[in-house]
Amino acid sequence: MRPAHYRSWIILTVLVLALAYGVLRWWQGPLVQGYVVSETPLVQTVVGTGRVATESRTQIGSEITAVVLKTLVREGDTVAPGDTLVVLRADDIAAQLRQAEAALEELATNTRPQAEVALRRAATQLEQAQRETARRRDLAGRSVISTEALEQAEQMETLARNTFEAARLTVKAVAPGSVEEAVLREQVAALEAQLAKTVVRSEVAGTVLTRDVEPGDLVQPGRVLFTIALEGKTEIRVPFDERNLARLALQQNAMAVTDAYPDKPFPARVTFIAPSIDPDRGTVEVRLAVDPVPDFLRQDMTVSVNVETGRREQALAVPNDALNKVQNDQAQVLVVRDGKVQKQAVTLGMRGLAMTEILSGLSSGDTILADATAPLDDGSRVRFKEVKLN
Template identity: 25%
Template sequence: MRPLYRRLLIALCLLLALGAFIVWLKRPQPIPVVLKTVEPGLVEASIANTRAGTVEACQRAKLAPITGGRIEYLGVKEGDHVKAGQVLMRLWNEDQQAQAGLASAQLDAMRKRVAEACTAADSATREAERKHKLFEQGFVSAGAEDTSRLEAQARRAACETARAEVKSSDARLASVRIEQRRTILIAPFNGTIAKIVGEVGEYTMPSPPGIVTPPAIDLIDDSCLYVKAPMDEVDAPRLAKDQAVRISLDALPGKPFEGRVRRIAPYVSAVEKQARTVDIEVDFVRPEEARGHLLVGYSADVEVVLARHENVLRVPTAALLEGNRVLVWRPADGKLEERKIKAGIANWDYTEVLQGLTAGERIVTSQERAGVKAGVLATPEEDSPGAK
């Protein structure tokens, strides 16, 4: 019988070992998770534009002559740098030049007429004075003295009339010259010619407000640039002049520029339904960095810094669950623990931790993975099998 008992005992041990092996195979496997160590750092509270902003020139003028006409002279080409007061374009104005010449000749003639009339008036005045003295001495009659005096008065009136006509002719000449200036386009400030519409010999028209007519010349002062960007209306109460701004451009990735809020629009723009924004203007802190690198019209994004806390405990904002909760990995037993924190200022990257965590603890940043929840067994992804 002993051999039978021994065989039964061996079989029982084998069954127990097999059961233990099956249980071991079916034990819960740790879930690989990505962890982030909680440590001090910089956290900023900020707001960003809702739609892309634009790099603008401090001065930009879309110029057109006051009157329409045929282009006779075009003294610049696109890309040229011009000085304030420089003649850019002139329309055909020979008729006005002729009128100006006629008015100038008439003015010269009237000035000579003044000299003639006033000289005659002076002579008549002296003659009247001489006749008056002779009358007092009894050498001439009262009628002769009276006639001489009236003649002097008439001559003096003719002199004054001639002088008035000179003023009138002078005003007429000034009017013709002003009319001439309506056909001349002059640079109002130093800048660069961005666009020219029209060539010599072509007809150009003025571009009055409300009528879509391209300007003859688009002049830009690219020595001074700023960024104009729309901000959501709900963020408007938190905006203030001189707030720090980070400017980023699609054309220059990875090269942010420092800026300052210089102006906040005093009204809300309703560009689209449910899209109400407030425009802000941002100056570059170091304008010399912008000059030579930026073009007017570049799209730009701005991030207005509302608050800045340095060397504070922080966690990635993406690691926060609803209700300011995080999953903390306990190295003692390898399980995940849900913990609620008290958050301070935050941005898209980091959130300040006021309470609930200590430096050195590790939290889960891969909550989207299947099975990741409080109480499960987890292992850092770098420690899991097959991880590099």
């Protein structure tokens, strides 16, 4: 009997202790996790996503209407000024040029010499007519010939003089530097210029971004055949939310990473902040210079950037998940004091990706809940478990 009675007392004692422990835990409240507030280095950043772009690009087209004979570059090729991009069919222009050159050659080797010969012949005939007229005038004065014969001689002299004058004007018209030669030379020059336009060349140094033409295509003035990114500085253009405008400034440093190469971050620097806001998106365009430019960087790549807008060597800071009801520079945290939860208003300073500076409302060593939205009333008892920050 005695051993059974002893065992009953042991069981009863254990139950009482368990009940007492349960009551104590209930009185102490639920177990909550949180942080111990302390000073730590803090970097404030602004995050955005944009694209890689060169400072300028140019579009190249044809000045004439023609059929494409062949293309000589592709997307990604590097070109220099004068490099041929595309060749257009030029059969009709070449034929017209040969015809104009032949006309110019005909003028120099045939028309002009013939005109000079005709002028010399007309001059000889005029001299003969003048002598004949003088002879008949003398005879008519002595009444040897009739007046009619003299008039005939004078008419022949007039015809010869007219022929000579016409020949002289012809020689003048076809002489070197004459209007006719100038017209032919202008025609040749114009056709040579047209023929040169059948070879579309790059006027700039850069990289071919797009090629919108293939052999056999009919191209016309105004159509874009190539887009070339000019050689020069590479930049990242990012549309930041306008709420971040007050934090952004020229020459701020940033770290950038592309979606294609997330393991290869590279530095950048703010060089331009747009003077106006995009009213449709509520963003401000910011441009960041990249120097040196990584080999893998390509035009129009998607890039995420973290712009460093502030730094503290030591700041009283808390993790961002411990903040609730954040409005401008005001927020709320749940503080644990003497085992009880209290809502505490705090004033915010610099804000980083993971931590935010506390300017007032907390002191070093205070304990706060990690979950700022925990459904606990003021004065609720809790058991606090510290979470170490990495």
